[in-house]
Amino acid sequence: MSASESASPADWPATLWSGPWEAALRKVAAWPRALEIARRTRVGATPAEPVYGVDKVRLLRYQSEDPAKFEEPLLFVFALVNRPYILDLRPGKSVVRHFVDAGWDTYNVDWGVPTSADRHLGLAEYVEGYLDRMVDDLRERSGCERINVLGYCMGGSLSAMYVALHPEKVRNLILLAAPVDWSRQDHLLAKWTDPRYFDVDRLIDAYGNAPASMLQGAFLLLKPVANFVEKYVSLYDNLEDERFLEDYFAMETWLNDNIPVAGEMFRQFVKYCMQENRLIEGRLKVGGRGVHLKDIVCPVLNLTAQNDHLVPCGQSLPFNDAVGSTDRTAITFPAGHIGLAVGSKANRDLWPKAVQWLAERSR
Amino acid sequence: MGVVTNQQSSTSDAFTQMWLDMMSQFGTGLAGAGAPAGEAFGRQLRKSFFDAWARYWEEFLGSEAFLESMKKGMESSLAMKEQMDRVVRQAMEGSPLASASESEAMIQALRRIEESLHGQLRSLTDRVAALEEQVAGKSPSRAVRGRGTKGGSA
Numbered sequence: 150m151s152a153s154e155s156a157s158p159a160d161w162p163a164t165l166w167s168g169p170w171e172a173a174l175r176k177v178a179a180w181p182r183a184l185e186i187a188r189r190t191r192v193g194a195t196p197a198e199p200v201y202g203v204d205k206v207r208l209l210r211y212q213s214e215d216p217a218k219f220e221e222p223l224l225f226v227f228a229l230v231n232r233p234y235i236l237d238l239r240p241g242k243s244v245v246r247h248f249v250d251a252g253w254d255t256y257n258v259d260w261g262v263p264t265s266a267d268r269h270l271g272l273a274e275y276v277e278g279y280l281d282r283m284v285d286d287l288r289e290r291s292g293c294e295r296i297n298v299l300g301y302c303m304g305g306s307l308s309a310m311y312v313a314l315h316p317e318k319v320r321n322l323i324l325l326a327a328p329v330d331w332s333r334q335d336h337l338l339a340k341w342t343d344p345r346y347f348d349v350d351r352l353i354d355a356y357g358n359a360p361a362s363m364l365q366g367a368f369l370l371l372k373p374v375a376n377f378v379e380k381y382v383s384l385y386d387n388l389e390d391e392r393f394l395e396d397y398f399a400m401e402t403w404l405n406d407n408i409p410v411a412g413e414m415f416r417q418f419v420k421y422c423m424q425e426n427r428l429i430e431g432r433l434k435v436g437g438r439g440v441h442l443k444d445i446v447c448p449v450l451n452l453t454a455q456n457d458h459l460v461p462c463g464q465s466l467p468f469n470d471a472v473g474s475t476d477r478t479a480i481t482f483p484a485g486h487i488g489l490a491v492g493s494k495a496n497r498d499l500w501p502k503a504v505q506w507l508a509e510r511s512r
Numbered sequence: 513m514g515v516v517t518n519q520q521s522s523t524s525d526a527f528t529q530m531w532l533d534m535m536s537q538f539g540t541g542l543a544g545a546g547a548p549a550g551e552a553f554g555r556q557l558r559k560s561f562f563d564a565w566a567r568y569w570e571e572f573l574g575s576e577a578f579l580e581s582m583k584k585g586m587e588s589s590l591a592m593k594e595q596m597d598r599v600v601r602q603a604m605e606g607s608p609l610a611s612a613s614e615s616e617a618m619i620q621a622l623r624r625i626e627e628s629l630h631g632q633l634r635s636l637t638d639r640v641a642a643l644e645e646q647v648a649g650k651s652p653s654r655a656v657r658g659r660g661t662k663g664g665s666a
Contacts, residue, residue, distance in 0.1 A: 269623055340574050346583040348590075355593045370573065374566040382558070437634065 179388040186391065190398040193234045194243040197257065201286045205261030206279045208286060211237070211249050218252025219511045221293045221320050224284065225257040226311075228303035229275070229410045230364055232403065233257050235490055236301060239399050242491040244325075247500040248299075251508060254291065258283055258304075268357040268412035272421075273436035275414055276310050284311070284318055295320035295447075297507060301490065302326055302460060306422065309468065310435055313444045321510050323450045323503060326457055326486050328464040329442070329471070330429040331422060336461050337371050342423045349419045359415035361407035371458050400491070429471055442468065448476035448510045450503060452489065459486040478506060533564040 201208040225245065227233035236257065237245035249255045258280065263270065287296050298319050300308025305327020312319045331339065341347060353359065369376045387393040410418075427433035433440040451469050453462040462481055469477040482499045484492045489499070572578055597612075604611040610618075 266619075269619060337570065337574055340579060341582065343579070346579045347586070351590050352586070355590050355597070372566065373569045373573070374562055378565075379562050436630075 176385060176388045182391075183388055183394050186394045187398045187401075190395065190402055192238055192399050192402050194237050194240045195245050195249055197237075199259075200256075200290070201283065203279055203282050205263065205267070206283070207259045207261065208283050209233075209257045209259055211245055211255045211257070213249045213255075215252070217254040219254070219508075220291065221296055221512050222254040222256060222287050222291050223248050223297040223299060223507070224287055225255070226280065226298060226300040226304040226308045227258065227260070228301065229260050229408075229414060230303060230368075231408065232406050233259055233304075235403050235487065238403065238491050239396065242396065242399075242493070242496060244299075244490050244496075244500060247496075247504050248507070251504045253297070253507075253511070256283075256287060262408045263358055263411040265357045268353075270411040271413035272307075272310070272417045275411075276307055277314065277436035277438075280307060280311050281315065284315070288318065293512075294318070297321045297323070297511065299323040299325065300327055302486070303328070303418070305329075305465075306418075306428065309442065309445070310428065310433070310440050312447065313440045313442050314435060314438055316444050316446055319447050320512070321448045321450070321507055322445065323452065323507065324465065324468060325452045326454050326460045326465060326489055327451075327468070328422075328460045330464050330467040331424075331426045332429070333461070333463050336458070338367075338459065339423070341367065342419055344424050347419075349416050349424075353412040353416045356412070358409040358412045361409045364410065365405075365407040368459070400487075429467055442471040443473040445472040446474050449474045449478070450506050451477070451479040452499070452503065453479065453481045454486055454489040455481050455483045457486040457489075476510070529568070533567060 196212045197209040198212065199207040200210045225233065225236055227236060237243045240246070245255055245257070260275075260279070284296060284298075288294065295318055298308050298312065298321075300306070300323070302325070305324040306329060308322065309324065309327065309329055312322050334340065334343065342349075384397060387397070421427045421433055425432075428440065429442065431439070431441050431443075449469065449472055451465060453465045454460075455462065466479055466481075469479050480499065480502065482489060482495060484495050484499075489495050601611060601613060
């Protein structure tokens, strides 16, 4: 017999209050507090200031109370989709913080929000233009011939192109869930961008830039049950957990902070990389120059996520065989694409290793 | 009537498959961890359902049927956007304001000038490098060449 069946009528209010009803009412009572947490959510754990800029692109420098231990600075290069603060989301969930605390003068490229005036910016403008100027500014600023680069996702692909074109400017390269080989077509994003079904030229000709809402919709639809159902069930389950709510709303802030991608850049990346796989095959040209990954000779650390639904390991790991470096390391971590940056396990177990790897190779 | 089309059949097959997946995963979970009780049981059942549902969706979103409908949906939405843009362009004709196509033509002209200047700069850089090579009798340092490009237009 259950507790409610055994209770006498006099005990009913107390028994009704217990169990699932009590839990449900507690959740309802927790909503105002949850909304207050949502309102006060702030993203970005480490103070940063812009130190250089070209057009809409800014170079952000993370502030540290301690002087840098290493001469050569570290530059984070994020994707052009979404905002770069995912790398420094919250205290305890910040990749940036690991490197700042370990003693690197740390910078991040904020690509800005492209408008219709920027729709003609392509790979050449981003890699040979903006990124090169950011790197050169850092080299002048630090007085070092070489700097360290960490590229995340599409930012990793751009970093790989850059280092292949300018190997003399980079001391160490870390790639984080960065796609370089699109030969395998067995996952959703590859199927959706297949030229038989996706006419990127017509899209960009019509819209100018790749619309943020379209990109957001596509990314959410990659995991529909997780993004449209499980996430909200999990929110309901944890409505009384303040720490969970802080992390949840910080993540939601980032996920919904979408920006468009400059049209020509999107067209070239989809066409040349995702559809024609030119990067790994050495057929990609940026600004008239051939990009050959074997020209990358610096130490390389390639970090991939085992459960990555956006960039499967198979798109990243071939990088280590394609480069000319002799010092190549690959780590596949049990996490998802975003979990690799903000996951508690990754922050505890993966990033200290990455920091150590870089420290052993830094000046 | 008992007529079942191929599409209905494949949908029901996929649903049956999802259901079987869920039950099988749930059964495996129970066998591995021992029978959970109360809330833990509910959570495990829910997780099994979500996992199976997610696999079902992933299969559907990669299916030929979905890809074809995605293509058609995108084509119609782009056709509508193109039509609207045409209407706006026609309405703008005769207006003293610069139209989008005129701005576009101006941007294209600027881009052509920019590309031509870049080409000339690249050719000059190569000639200087070749001269340096001749003078020094060895290959010039790439770092010096790299620094020389700083300040160039993005």
